[in-house]
Amino acid sequence: MTAAHFNKEKGSQLKLFTPGPVHVPERVLRELAKPNDTHRSKPYSEMHQMATEGLQKLLYTKNECLIFTSSATGIMEACVRNLVKEDEKGLFFSIGAFGDRWYEIGETNGKNSKKEGVEWGKPITPEFAQEALNKDKYAVAFIQANETSTGVYNPIEKLAPIIKDSGALLCVDATSSMAGVKIEVDKLDIDVCLASVQKCFAVPPGLAVCSISDAAVEKAKQVKNRGLYFDFIDLYKRHVAKHQTPTTPPIPQIRGLTAQLDYILNIEGLEKRFERHEKLGKQTREWAKNIDLEMFPENGYESNTVSTIKNSLDLDIPKMVSMLLEESYRIVNGYGDLVNKTFRIGHMGEIQIKDLEEMLKVLGDIIKTLK
Ligand SMILES: Cc1ncc(COP(=O)(O)O)c(C=O)c1O
Structure with missing residues (x-):
């Protein structure tokens, strides 16, 4: 064999x-094997809080961070469902396969979606972004930081201020860069910054995480038909009140993530x-x-x-x-x-x-x- x-x-x-x-790494695998209390217990809440506070440090943000029982695509869908109202438009910047996927999520959820893409291999430039934003009024803009299909890193530090100046909320897919590349969420005023943990975090798949701004939470409250499993408001309320998730999360994975965040922040730096x-x-x-x-x-x-x-x-x-x-x-x-x-x-x-x-x-x- x-x-x-x-x-x-x-x-x-x-x-x-x-x-x-x-x-x-072995040390994360050992964490996954440790026994856990239930997801409604004090030990769980303490661990959940440690993980989300670790995420805040990693992302240089005071925004709350949420944990989802899904891969990153789940949060991509949650952004679309929770943040775009029926009479609004979403702008999906695409530089490759995952930008195209986010646009498809917009379309398949029946949202008014516009894709603005460039030739694969190229980034979204500030000029391109400005021109796209000038064409219409968009409630939310969606963009990849790192596009894993083309291996292009968008100049997100230059793009974020342009997008935010337009009045749109900004959702950033940092799936293949979070915990590997610096992303300063508060400085860039990113409303949702998301990733799954099976990439730069080096945790097995099954969990996704994001930061969420107060503006995004307020917006979600006004949006109808947010669904149940990925309802930002439900997730946010449970998190803030109890450091828990509304449904049963993969507790061993969260233990692995908590240990990895401790390693990233306090051992490697x-x-x-x-x-x-x-x-x-x-x-x-x-x-x-x-x-x-x-x-x-x-x-x-x-x-x-x-x-x-x-x-x-x-x-x-x-x-x-x-x-x-x-x-x-x-x-x-x-x-x-x-x-x-x-x-x-x-x-x-x-x-x-x-x-x-x-x-x-x-x-x-x-x-x-x-x-
Ligand atoms: C940039 C990007 N976005 C989204 C995804 C989808 O992630 P997941 O498979 O965790 O849903 C990937 C996966 O490779 C990705 O690289």
Whole structure:
């Protein structure tokens, strides 16, 4: 049996360089195995409070932070359902597959939705954003920080003030960057900043988190048909009153998240964590350049958590991925329309520079044999 097969006894033996779910360290796995009290108990509330206060520090915000029993897409849908009224319009900026998904969520929930997109590989520029906002009156704007399909990081620090000046609420999908890249929620006045935990947090999938502004809470109160499971008001009230969730959450995951936040904030430290991700991104880009592979994103907008690399050497990508699997490493093909035109290396969570160097050496040798 190779590491590429299901291993009932030991679990996966692969080293994941994926854009999520990512490698989970042993110390987090041990947290998941600890027994818990119920979700209506004092010990649970204490843990929930520790997790949400940790999130506030991570996001540089005084806004309350909420925990959802879902992946990030659940909160993306919650933003649409809770914040856009029947007679209002939502503006969905898209630079790739996940921007397109958010627009689709708007459409399938029957909201008046407008998509403003750019060619994949490019970011939303301040000029593009301003022009899009000038065309109509939008109640809410939705945008990715890091677009995991194209490996582009939007210039969110420049875009946020432009969007907020228009009077729209701002929802930011930071799924593949939160806990890897600095996002200052209060400084940027972001109304909802969301992510799932199976990416830069290095916790197994099943939980998503967000910060929520007072303005977003007030807005949600005026919106009809918010639904039940992802009702911001219900979630917010339970959280503020009791440090609990309205329905049963995956308590072991929240224990894992709480431990990871403690590690991130108090052991590694935020600045060091962000610097490490910057180095991981830079080192991957240098490696690619040295073997004549081009980056897919426009120069200057490359993500530091996932590298989307153009197949400029015309490699057999599925073969390359499976040869690397034989060496116990997993990377992934391109996403959606970018399959075989690109491949992606995830370098987020707990991956260290040395781990990346080892994997890139093996991948480089495989690429030499495939050229
Ligand atoms: C930028 C972005 N948004 C949203 C999602 C959807 O996340 P989830 O699978 O946690 O729902 C992903 C997943 O890869 C993502 O990378």
